[in-house]
Amino acid sequence: MKILNLGAGGFIGTHLTERLLNEGHSVIGVDTHTDKIQESLDHERLTFVNRDIRQCDFDLEDMMRDVDLVIDLIAYANPGMYVKMPLEVFRLNFDENMRIVEACVKKRKRLVQFSSCEVYGKTPVASLEGRLPDPENPEYATFSEDMTDLIMGPVCKHRWIYACAKQLLERVLHAYGLKKELNYTIIRPFNFFGPKIDYLPSETDGIPRVFSYFMEALLTGTQMKLVNGGTHRRCYTYIDDAVECIYRIVENPGNVCDQQIFNIGSPKNEVTIRQLAETMREIYAEKFKKPNVPLPEIVKVTGEEFYGKGYEDSDRRIPDISKARTLLGWEPKFGLRELLERTIAYYAKG
Numbered sequence: 001m002k003i004l005n006l007g008a009g010g011f012i013g014t015h016l017t018e019r020l021l022n023e024g025h026s027v028i029g030v031d032t033h034t035d036k037i038q039e040s041l042d043h044e045r046l047t048f049v050n051r052d053i054r055q056c057d058f059d060l061e062d063m064m065r066d067v068d069l070v071i072d073l074i075a076y077a078n079p080g081m082y083v084k085m086p087l088e089v090f091r092l093n094f095d096e097n098m099r100i101v102e103a104c105v106k107k108r109k110r111l112v113q114f115s116s117c118e119v120y121g122k123t124p125v126a127s128l129e130g131r132l133p134d135p136e137n138p139e140y141a142t143f144s145e146d147m148t149d150l151i152m153g154p155v156c157k158h159r160w161i162y163a164c165a166k167q168l169l170e171r172v173l174h175a176y177g178l179k180k181e182l183n184y185t186i187i188r189p190f191n192f193f194g195p196k197i198d199y200l201p202s203e204t205d206g207i208p209r210v211f212s213y214f215m216e217a218l219l220t221g222t223q224m225k226l227v228n229g230g231t232h233r234r235c236y237t238y239i240d241d242a243v244e245c246i247y248r249i250v251e252n253p254g255n256v257c258d259q260q261i262f263n264i265g266s267p268k269n270e271v272t273i274r275q276l277a278e279t280m281r282e283i284y285a286e287k288f289k290k291p292n293v294p295l296p297e298i299v300k301v302t303g304e305e306f307y308g309k310g311y312e313d314s315d316r317r318i319p320d321i322s323k324a325r326t327l328l329g330w331e332p333k334f335g336l337r338e339l340l341e342r343t344i345a346y347y348a349k350g
């Protein structure tokens, strides 16, 4: 196939592009950044377009003229940004993504659209503030693509603009699907982890995700900061497992992915953010610690102190992956310790 991969220079985009090239496909990759994808840039079947899709002379329709598939990964995808620049997040993650959707409709291209597990929002346990009798029941936090209600916080918690933009985009795709004007598949990633996930905070003007803050604390011996005590829980998913599932969606055997939404995540890898910090510190101490740098202290900070006003977060989210299991025969393989060891090794060895 010939595939247009928008956001090919990002974390998922880089790993996915490598896999697509290894499987024999031709890729047109578009991104404003090239550093993560350096190793693939010389590949004979990769055409890399180092451009910002917002530039007025960037012709999306022309770019997708003779491709078989469009993959859209472009977004601002870090919580710090949702709080600091909510309008920019909306404009990129909804308006610009809509331009991609509409070009696909016009050119009749199949679209694989990256959404987010954030569209599920909070669990009923959080929104009912402890009024459920058995709040630990994992069923309240197990999110399934076509059944679960999507629960967002109030507008003054502007962090939810990311989730709302993604949700609205999904609803537009669904509407185009109803009119049979677009063949799409939506992917909801659950906290992918792996080499190149982000830059370390000291290497970027941007705002990275939690792993990078913890990793930099380990490398420099400074504090690991737990936002609101680190009680929230996540299911971390190794990038190789994720790319395996995404690749099966790209292949779309028997068209089973048409007009479908897929959760991609590792339900067995659930931890609190505190446990994540502690396990990272343990692995680092065992395998990578430099003798002259002390192990960091783990401290608590409020969400407002760390991210600013308007921050709120999903309390817990576990993917129901029965659809990917049944339709694609996919099963994640990497456990939490192994995925952390591999990711820490990448950053510790520099």
Ligand SMILES: NC(=O)c1ccc[n+]([C@@H]2O[C@H](COP(=O)([O-])OP(=O)(O)OC[C@H]3O[C@@H](n4cnc5c(N)ncnc54)[C@H](O)[C@@H]3O)[C@@H](O)[C@H]2O)c1
Pocket (backbone or CB within 6 Å): 006, 007, 008, 009, 010, 011, 012, 013, 030, 031, 032, 033, 051, 052, 053, 054, 072, 073, 074, 075, 076, 077, 092, 114, 115, 116, 117, 118, 188, 189, 190, 191, 192, 193, 197
């Ligand atoms: N990584 C995860 O666990 C996760 C979780 C939920 C959702 N997602 C979604 O998956 C997608 C990819 O995520 P990622 O983790 O690879 O993020 P990422 O930030 O690493 O990748 C996004 C890429 O898009 C590029 N980009 C942004 N604006 C652009 C523009 N105007 N023109 C050209 N390129 C532009 C960025 O340079 C970046 O390389 C996003 O849509 C994100 O919302 C990812």
